[in-house]
Amino acid sequence: MSNKIRISLDAMGGDQGPEMVLPGADIALERQPDIEYLLYGDETQINPILDKYPRLKAASSVHHCTVAVKMDDKPSQALRSGRRHSSMWRAIEAVKEGEADVAVSAGNTGALMAMSRFCLRTMANIERPAIAAIWPTLKGESIVLDMGATIGADAQQLIDYAILGGAMARALLGIQKPTVGLLNIGVEEVKGLEEVRTAGRMLREADLTSLNYAGFVEGDDLGKGTVDVVVTEGFSGNIALKAAEGTAKQIAQYLRAAMSRSWLAKLGYLLAKSAFDQLREKMDPSKVNGGVFLGLNGIVIKSHGGTDAEGFASAVGLAYDMVRNELLEKISQDMVFYHRSGFQDRIDNEKAQSQKAGD
Known part of the structure; x- marks a missing residue:
């Protein structure tokens, strides 16, 4: 790996496009001076803003793109209109071609996943990619x-997600050696869907050296920090994320209402406002900006579309850490060990026997 971390940015992504992306990139560059940027987007919009940030301009190259994927575009539509021409596609393609180490976009999530999967393809032995989020807990x-890359998952895919x-x-x-739990409706081994129970049994029997399988966890364990990694399929994962976001906003609304009932309460709110703001930020998983697309032949980071410059800088910082700490190499090592253990063959045989019995 070179001394510089090369990050390709979809400069047109998000609700504000270059007006948010470029200041955020500059903040990240101040924190990590060894970043080099490849900026993809409309140069007539990028260059005037870039001129305001000399440090960023010196560390960046601009690549003009004629198409910007809209936030409300369907993934299929984005692929048809933006493939090979959009700022989103070309930022991803830079990773594929080895010109960048990681891509970051605040654009349309569905389009970004579709393009990433189409352009980068999944890693060997991984059937489906996943979106991983950093979740605030009582322990850290x-x-x-x-968190919603795909709906549903069989036992093998859940095991892949665990790895x-x-x-x-x-x-x-x-x-x-992080602790890993499978999200379920109870901690007892007899509870839950068959695929979840099978994945749990196989993970326990595999006894992988890279992780410690801790069994099933429930919804309230997410906030407790019971395990380091919580594994689920995209449907329930996305519901959990949206429920947590909504709960954080609900509590914030309750606090505002309670603090406005009297002049003394208002005074107390003003004095404690910074603490309440920190509480809201801590409780909402969406405030930990940046989701990581895992399982692809390259790293792609999804920043929230409505984020500000500080939030985008956080996503860029996450991208930097994933490259500097060699995420892809760690995944490859773990997958090789797992498949050499023979457990993949056991799952395939069990599937075949189950299908035969059903026939």
Whole structure:
């Protein structure tokens, strides 16, 4: 790896495009001076803003693109109109071609995943990619996946997610053998869907050296920080994320209402406003800006579309850490060990026997 971390940015992504992306990139550059940027987008919009940030301009190259993916474009529509021409596609393609180490976009999530999967393809032995999020907990932070890349998952895909999430925890949280739990409706082994129970049994029997399988966890364990990595499929994962976001906003609204009932309460709110703001930021997983697309032949970071410059800088910082801490190498090592263990063959045989019995 070179001394510089090369980051390709979809400069047109997000609600504000270059007006948010470029200041955010400059903040990240101040924190990590060894970043080089490849900026993809409309140069007539990028260059006037870039002129205001001499440090950023010196560390960046601008690549003109004629198409910007809209936030409300359907993934199929974005692929048809933006493939090979849009700022989003070309930022991803730079990773594929080895011109960048990681891509960051605040654009349309569905389009970004579709383009990333189409352009980069999934890693060997991984059937589906996943979106991993950093989740605030009482103990610090944990990794939760999948947050909505795909709906549904069989036992093998859940095991893949466990390995992917474990590698990310090692790269980001610095935990050499992270604890991993499968999200379920109860901790008892007899509860839950068959695929979840099968994945749990196989993970326990596999006894992987890169992670410590802790069994099933429930919804309230997400906030407790019971395990370092929580694994689920995209449907329930996305619901959990949106529920947590909504709860954080609900509590903030309750606090505002309670603090406005009297002049003494208003005074107390003013004195404690910074503490309440910190509480709201801590409780909302969406405030920990940046989701990581895992399982692809390259790293792609999704920043929130409505984020500000500080939030985008956080996503760029996450991208930097994923490259500097060699996320892809860790995933590859873990996958090789797992498949050499023979457990993949056991799952395939069990599937075949189950299908035969059903026939």
